Amino acid sequence: MEFITKPLPANKRVALVAHDHRKSAMIQWCSRHRTSLQKHYLLATGTTGGKIEAATGLKVEKLLSGPLGGDQQLGARISEGKVDFLVFFWDPFEPMPHDPDVKALLRIAAVWNIPVACNSSSADMMVQSALMERSFGREVPDYQCYLKQR
Numbered sequence: 001m002e003f004i005t006k007p008l009p010a011n012k013r014v015a016l017v018a019h020d021h022r023k024s025a026m027i028q029w030c031s032r033h034r035t036s037l038q039k040h041y042l043l044a045t046g047t048t049g050g051k052i053e054a055a056t057g058l059k060v061e062k063l064l065s066g067p068l069g070g071d072q073q074l075g076a077r078i079s080e081g082k083v084d085f086l087v088f089f090w091d092p093f094e095p096m097p098h099d100p101d102v103k104a105l106l107r108i109a110a111v112w113n114i115p116v117a118c119n120s121s122s123a124d125m126m127v128q129s130a131l132m133e134r135s136f137g138r139e140v141p142d143y144q145c146y147l148k149q150r
């Protein structure tokens with residue numbers, strides 16, 4: 001695979017996802033970083049987004065609920081270059097019926113090299129990074145080159 005550098009913008013599209021036992025941690029995290037988060041565009045899987053909006057007043061675009069296709073919708077957005085930061089508090093203690101979708105979301109985030117935080121300490125570090133407020137380049141697969149080689 002060949003790679004090219006593409007920028008993540010200063011104004012970020014931040015995807016927020018939490019499994020049920022991690023939703024309170026997500027809400028606490030969003031409340032803690034409300035001032036920073038409100039400068040960016042927020043989107044989320046359905047239930048997570050609704051709970052964040054109700055608890056914090058932040059405006060959140062809500063996709064379908066995760067088990068009903070929301071994780072896959074987010075994966076598609078990432079593939080299209082429409083998500084710049086994924087905060088995904090997945091539950092390490094519970095098996096999920098939609099585990100293939102969870103894995104696929106994490107995989108596609110790795111493919112397109114967007115920052116991913118899977119717990120609150122990682123998310124704390126990332127949201128307070130200087131790169132949260134400015135554009136920076138990251139390597140992504142060179143799709144045109146990939147097509148030519150096939």
Ligand SMILES: O=C(CO)COP(=O)(O)O
Nearest residue numbers: 045046047048065066067
């Ligand atoms: O299941 C999820 C992520 O895998 C989250 O979905 P909800 O936000 O709809 O609960």
